[in-house]
Every structure is written in C-alpha cells, then in structure tokens.
Amino acid sequence: MSQQSSRRQWLQQSSLALVGLGFSFKSMANEEGFRRITGIENGVINLGSNENPYGISAKAKQAILDMMGETNRYHFNVPSLQSFKKTIGDYYKVGENQVLVTAGSGEGLALLARHFNKGNIVAADITFGVLPNTAKKIGSKVIEVPLTKDKVHDLPAMLKAINNETQLVYICNPANPSATIVANSALKNFCEEASKRTVVLIDEAYNEFLENGTDQSMINIIDKNPNVLVIKTFSKIHAMAGLRIGFIIGHSSLISKLQPDYFQSSQMCISNLAMAAAMASLADDEHQNMSRQKNDAARKYTVDELKKRGIDVSPSYTNFIFFPLKKYKGNFAEDMFNKHKIILRSNQYADGLWARVSIGTMDEMKKFIEAAARSNSFASS
Ligand SMILES: Cc1ncc(COP(=O)(O)O)c(C=O)c1O
Structure with a gap:
C-alpha cells in the first residue's frame, strides 16, 4: 500500500x-x-482551531531548512540562536531580560496559573480556557466575570471583582471565543488601575490581526506599570501552531520573579527549528501583511x-x-x-x-x- x-x-x-x-x-x-x-x-x-491557513512564511521555511544541520546542537551552541530573546526584545522594543520564551503561549498560560496559585484569579466568562482551567485544576479559585451583552470584557465589573486575595487578572484582547475587543484607552486605564493591586495579564494571541496592533499592544505600558504582563504566540499570524513557540513580556522585576520558579531553562523547551523560523518570520512583514x-x-x-x-x-x-x-x-x-x-x-x-x-x-x-x-x-x- x-x-x-x-x-x-x-x-x-x-x-x-x-x-x-x-x-x-x-x-x-x-x-x-x-x-x-x-x-x-x-x-x-x-475551521475549528483559529489556525493560519496560508502556512508559514517562505523565509521561515528556508530558515528551518538552513537550521536542519544544527539540530544535533543545543541552541546555546548555535551562534544565530544565542541572541533569540534579544531578537524578540528588539522587535518589541524591550530588553531581553523582559522576555520569557515558552513552548507556545498555552504553556505560558498554564505556567502562570501555577505560579499565581496562592489566592484567586479574575477572568472573564467566557474566555480562552487554558489559564482558568489550569487554575481550577490545581485548586485555585477563579472569579468569573460575565462578558457584557455585546460579548466584550466588562472591565468595570472585573475591576470591582479584584479583592485582597487576587493574584492575577486575565484578559484576552482581542478575545477568544467572542472575537471582540475592548477600547484601547479603556484597557490602558484598566491596566493602570488594576495593576496597583494585582498582576494583570493581557493575552494578545490575535493582536496582529488588527490594522494597528502595535499601537494597541499593552507592551507599550509595561515600563510604567511593572505589574502588567503580555503573552503572545507565533501560532496565529505567523502560522506556527505546530512549531510550539510563544513568549511572555513583562517588567524585568516581574520576569525575574517568574524565572526561577518555572522558566529558568524554558528556552530549552523550544526547538532550534522553531526559534529559527520565529526569527525569520518576525522579519517578514510581507507575510504578516498578506495573512492579515x-x-x-x-x-x-x-x-x-x-x-x-x-x-x-x-x-x-x-x-x-x-x-x-x-x-x-x-x-x-x-x-x-x-x-x-x-x-x-x-x-x-x-x-x-x-x-x-x-x-x-x-x-x-x-x-x-x-x-x-x-x-x-x-x-x-
Ligand atoms: C487566546 C489564546 N491564547 C493562547 C492560545 C494558545 O496558543 P499556542 O499555545 O498555540 O501559542 C490560543 C490558541 O488558540 C488562544 O486562542
């Protein structure tokens, strides 16, 4: 056969x-x-998993082929990969000590749920399930705040839901599964207010599908708001769902607290092929624009x-x-x-x-x- x-x-x-x-x-x-x-x-x-149907960029494909000869090496022995976090940092205009790399952002979400396990987590109902479901599985309380009738995150209600035991607020923007977005100024105000009391995590898995995603990203406010984290993925606009690569960006003070608990060797979880492809794809605006x-x-x-x-x-x-x-x-x-x-x-x-x-x-x-x-x-x- x-x-x-x-x-x-x-x-x-x-x-x-x-x-x-x-x-x-x-x-x-x-x-x-x-x-x-x-x-x-x-x-x-x-049409079930929000994948990019156009495949990875030709440049990312070539980068994988070029890296094939180095798959016997750990990434720290491959010169072009030693600066991987710096490449991400440069792209998003943050320092490499502000970047944690994970095997897909799903892994990052699960790790964050496990890290912030001493109190409650505030999340929307409905939202992308990995973080709240992991939190529930390990016994954390999840305070679920219904979306508005227009299926948008109810930021005032989420702010009210934060209490002394809240360790993390999770906001997916644009949201999954509802596909909606919250106004940029409202989200910024929310992050500034809420992060005085707890850590705020913005999941920007779909940010690149926006016309002006870079302007809308909460990465822009991290310097002044050290309790804000942003999580991103290469699975969507970059079409790399099968390569498993994502990352968290935050203030270095917060990233350095996360690092020893779960992330110390996280780059070890990422294959050389995925890193090579991610770097090439970040540099390929044309492919991102075509997908959008x-x-x-x-x-x-x-x-x-x-x-x-x-x-x-x-x-x-x-x-x-x-x-x-x-x-x-x-x-x-x-x-x-x-x-x-x-x-x-x-x-x-x-x-x-x-x-x-x-x-x-x-x-x-x-x-x-x-x-x-x-x-x-x-x-x-
Ligand atoms: C909102 C959101 N965050 C994170 C993920 C996880 O993506 P990945 O683990 O492939 O990076 C997804 C996947 O569908 C998603 O919709």
Whole structure:
C-alpha cells in the first residue's frame, strides 16, 4: 500500500472513529481533549482551531531548512540562536531580560496559573480556557466575570471583582471565543488601575490581526506599570501552531520573579527549528501583511453572507467569528462535521447556542457558507 493511500485510509478510519465515539465539540474555548482529524485527502475543512491557513512564511521555511544541520546542537551552541530573546526584545522594543520564551503561549498560560496559585484569579466568562482551567485544576479559585451583552470584557465589573486575595487578572484582547475587543484607552486605564493591586495579564494571541496592533499592544505600558504582563504566540499570524513557540513580556522585576520558579531553562523547551523560523518570520512583514489582508477579505465575505441570512455576528477583530444560533435545534458543530466534513465549534451557553468559526481561505469560507445554506442550517436562526 502506498504511503499516501495508507494515510488516506487512516484519516478515514479516524474520522469514523471520531463520529462513532460521539465526539463532543463542547470545549470551544478550551482546546484540551479536542481530537483534530484533518486532511485535504478526505475533504475535511478545519475551521475549528483559529489556525493560519496560508502556512508559514517562505523565509521561515528556508530558515528551518538552513537550521536542519544544527539540530544535533543545543541552541546555546548555535551562534544565530544565542541572541533569540534579544531578537524578540528588539522587535518589541524591550530588553531581553523582559522576555520569557515558552513552548507556545498555552504553556505560558498554564505556567502562570501555577505560579499565581496562592489566592484567586479574575477572568472573564467566557474566555480562552487554558489559564482558568489550569487554575481550577490545581485548586485555585477563579472569579468569573460575565462578558457584557455585546460579548466584550466588562472591565468595570472585573475591576470591582479584584479583592485582597487576587493574584492575577486575565484578559484576552482581542478575545477568544467572542472575537471582540475592548477600547484601547479603556484597557490602558484598566491596566493602570488594576495593576496597583494585582498582576494583570493581557493575552494578545490575535493582536496582529488588527490594522494597528502595535499601537494597541499593552507592551507599550509595561515600563510604567511593572505589574502588567503580555503573552503572545507565533501560532496565529505567523502560522506556527505546530512549531510550539510563544513568549511572555513583562517588567524585568516581574520576569525575574517568574524565572526561577518555572522558566529558568524554558528556552530549552523550544526547538532550534522553531526559534529559527520565529526569527525569520518576525522579519517578514510581507507575510504578516498578506495573512492579515487575506483574513480580512475572507472574514468580510463570511460576515456579509451570514448577515444576509439573518445571523447576528459579533464584530470580529480576529481570525474567527462568533455568532448565536438562536433557534437551531441540535448540535451545530456535530451536524456540520457529519454532513459537510467541516470542523468548527459550537457551544450551549446561558443565553443559547453559539458557534465559533475560524476564518480559512476564501475558498474554504465559500464552502462553509454553501454547506450551511444547503443544509438550511440558519433558516431557523
Ligand atoms: C487566546 C489564546 N491564547 C493562547 C492560545 C494558545 O496558543 P499556542 O499555545 O498555540 O501559542 C490560543 C490558541 O488558540 C488562544 O486562542
């Protein structure tokens, strides 16, 4: 059997196993336990994980190839990688002692939940699940503050929720899964106010999808607000979800406190290939701009088509969209997978069923809209 056909067979069997096991799509904001079965071969379109469908930059690909000969070496023995943190620091205009590198920002979020384990953590409900779920698992209290009715972080309520035991406030901006954003000046004021009492962590996984992401980043206020941390990833605009690389930026006084507990050798967790690719990608504005522009166009198309069908899509500032399916009966994500081989997320919240759909290529989004329309998915919404 050829390698390709055995892979095809495996994918088919896996897809069947997935359906047969009654696979749940519930973990929309929490990636844990989500088995992803994808592949052009069996026609699956994966709009479930907010990945960048255009792949890594050609320059990053070349950097990986060039680094292949050095994979026998620890990174500290590879001259071009010795200054990796400095490269990140220079790009974001901070010192290298302000940077902690982690194997994806998910690892950073879990590590932060474990570090700030002596009191409570304030987070939005709903939000990206890794940090609050890790905190709950290790027995920390998580004070969950509902989003506003527009699915935006309720900053005044979050400020009020902070008490003497609060160790960390987590804000995902732009937010996952709601795709919304808080006004820059409001977030800045919040960070300044809240960080007088606790550490504030801003998750900027999707910041680069904004037209003016650099201006909106809270990295800009870290010098004057030493209790503010920003966490970022190479998984989204840089298309490196499989390479596992992310980082935390903060004031050196706070980073140096985190370092001995969990991060001392964190750069040891990152492969030479990932670091080489990340450095090349940071220097490739063209690839980032291409990803942003294509995402904007495919997102606009999808939002317009959904609106034509009466769907009330939340404004999206990310590479995914979030919308209610008010009268949809059943499990939307499971139906879309079973009938159309499209992976997306849907979840039942207090105010009803919502779907989160990643923005794929224009072609994939056309197929998504066609599938949804053909199955009359939205007629009853
Ligand atoms: C808001 C947010 N933060 C962090 C992550 C984790 O990304 P990674 O661990 O791939 O860096 C994700 C992934 O989807 C995310 O949506």
